[in-house]
Amino acid sequence: MPEMISSLAHRVARRRREPVAVQALRSTAAAVISYVVALRLSNEPSPLTAPLTALLVVQVTLYSTLTTSIRRVNSVVVGVLIAIGFSALVGLTWWSLGLLILASLAVGHLVRVDEFVPEVAISAMLVLGVTQVADTAWDRVLETVIGAVIGLLVNLLVAPPLWVGPAGAAITDLARRMGRLLDHLGEEPLGPAKVEQAAARLHEARRLDNDIAQVDAALRQAEDSLRLNPRVREGLLFRLVLRTGLDTLEICAVVLRVACRTLTDLAKARPDRPLFDAATAAALREVLRHTAVAVESFAQLITAQVTANAEEAEARLTAELAVARDHRDRLAELLRTSAHEEPAQWQFHGALLTEIDRVLDELGVDKRSQRLLEELDHHTRTHRPVGLRERLTGRRRRNPQA
Known part of the structure; x- marks a missing residue:
């Protein structure tokens, strides 16, 4: 009791x-x-x-x-x-x-x-x-x-509530759904219904657009709650970290939708045969599995409020991306071999590799840091007051004889 x-x-x-x-x-x-x-x-x-x-x-x-x-x-x-x-x-x-x-x-x-x-x-x-x-x-x-x-x-x-927590939960949930989609893409569709299964995954990828819109609304609410709030000292940094993180996930969602379209077209081109041989299918499954974990680790990284959690999430993200790239290289060798045997499929294989590379590149820690620095620099240049020297320089440009 x-x-x-x-x-x-x-x-x-x-x-x-x-x-x-x-x-x-x-x-x-x-x-x-x-x-x-x-x-x-x-x-x-x-x-x-x-x-x-x-x-x-x-x-x-x-x-x-x-x-x-x-x-x-x-x-x-x-x-x-x-x-x-x-x-x-x-x-x-x-x-x-x-x-x-x-x-x-x-x-x-x-x-x-x-x-x-x-x-x-x-x-x-x-x-x-x-x-x-x-x-x-x-x-x-x-x-x-x-x-x-x-x-x-x-x-x-009475200080207004902070909505960073709900926004972070929405981002984490979005990453979890993207991870499930990646796991589903790694499953080899079998039987005469494999085209329908591939099309169903394409529709699943399209539904991510609605999920991103909902997360964007939650993030806008969180951004407003950080403005002029006396309880927040680094509101700008929080806003930019979450916003750039959502931008990365949105790019990945678009690329995943394109990858689903590639696999659907490949299934239509091979109605009576499996999409890949056993070794290639296993390599693709490993790439997508580790990429799914990397997506969830990326979400944990941008939503972490404690430094220790952020460092742990960054280490896990880096490790998963490294393993995914190793499997990606193995997948590229297998697809290159199959392209010699079936030249008609090389466009699908090349497109699939390009889409995997784009997702792995967007999730990279260096790419995230670069994007965050660019946003910080843009915000600084946009909101910085014009000094006397800049005013005088602008005046001279308008009136060269002054």
Whole structure:
């Protein structure tokens, strides 16, 4: 019994630290506090605009909260001003309602409130639909400002959760699925249904595109959570490591899809014979097996938060790539021999070797370091402020006589 209680307490404590649970508590607190403040400052008996604004403003990251607050307040103020103008000119009729919605949506795009364009029309309709437009209009603006301010204060006082963990888990899961695909490619399809089996693996490779899109969304959320977060000292490095790592996996996924197409075409060209002889099939299976382990080790390397884990993952990645390259060389010799016996298949064999080489090259530690350094250099050059010397140099280029 004590062990069960201890296990339950451990699970509850772990859930409380999860980003979803932390975000739910922060959003609830911001909504309740904004409602209490609005009850004291607004003339509305039920100022629900304030907690609604707080829920929308308190996003999952501080960076998103700051940018969202400005856009949301702008959308409400613009909608209120449009409603005041319509109420003074035409009032509420079916045709004025249509004009109001059309004008609000158009103005919302002009003021660039992005996802809050419908909020402009909603605010205008709610204000126009009441009797005393002016009082209700400014009460709605006040409630919106209260909700936005409370949301900002909650994010400043209670640090937003970091979404690096979920993004890392998504990258690891993507690498695991790519590893399974590589293992499946190493299995020799047998019988009359081998073309269908090869086509099924091609569809499996195509599904990786959707997986990459989901991982990219999780990574964007993690990148936003690292911006302006007081708990993170090296947020830029974390963002670039994860982003360049996902770029590498995306390139590998594309190459794997091409490899699946190559094997499918080879299966169609050899409907009554095996794709490879026994020795070649065994060498290919070993190459793909070690490449699968290398893909998973690469994911562990870019998501490792502890130096010891990163060093262990890098050592494992280097070892697996070395073994995979050895088997790749053995595979190349066997394919070269078979190409002399069956010259018609040399294009498929050469394409397959090229695709294997590309995956192994992309997973290399040196290639990863080079790509990371390039991204760091690009970020430094892009965000570096222009100094006096550079300004003077640019001025001289524009005016050679100066």
